[in-house]
Amino acid sequence: MKSWILMAFWLLLAVVSAYFFVVRYWLYRDCIEAAASSCLSAEGANLTEGGMLWGILAVAFLASAAWSGRRKRR
Numbered sequence: 001m002k003s004w005i006l007m008a009f010w011l012l013l014a015v016v017s018a019y020f021f022v023v024r025y026w027l028y029r030d031c032i033e034a035a036a037s038s039c040l041s042a043e044g045a046n047l048t049e050g051g052m053l054w055g056i057l058a059v060a061f062l063a064s065a066a067w068s069g070r071r072k073r074r
Contacts, residue, residue: 003068010065017058025051 025032028047031039038048 007065007069010061010068014058014061014065017054017061021051021054021058024054025049026055 024045024047028039028041028051032047032049032051038046041047
């Protein structure tokens with residue numbers, strides 16, 4: 001039972017990180033690439049290539065969820 005709670009925790013972190021990746025990087029990737037450093041969103045937020053970090057974290061958290069959710073074989 002404890003492993004399912006841990007898996008849900010990692011999965012929640014993966015979903016939140018994926019959301020931030022989409023909002024902070026993916027939607028503005030063309031603008032960031034054209035500016036070669038940063039881009040201003042409609043809300044005035046300065047978006048940089050550092051938003052890619054959220055995608056890396058999402059993949060790492062998803063891998064952790066998969067690892068903690070696996071069944072132990074005897």
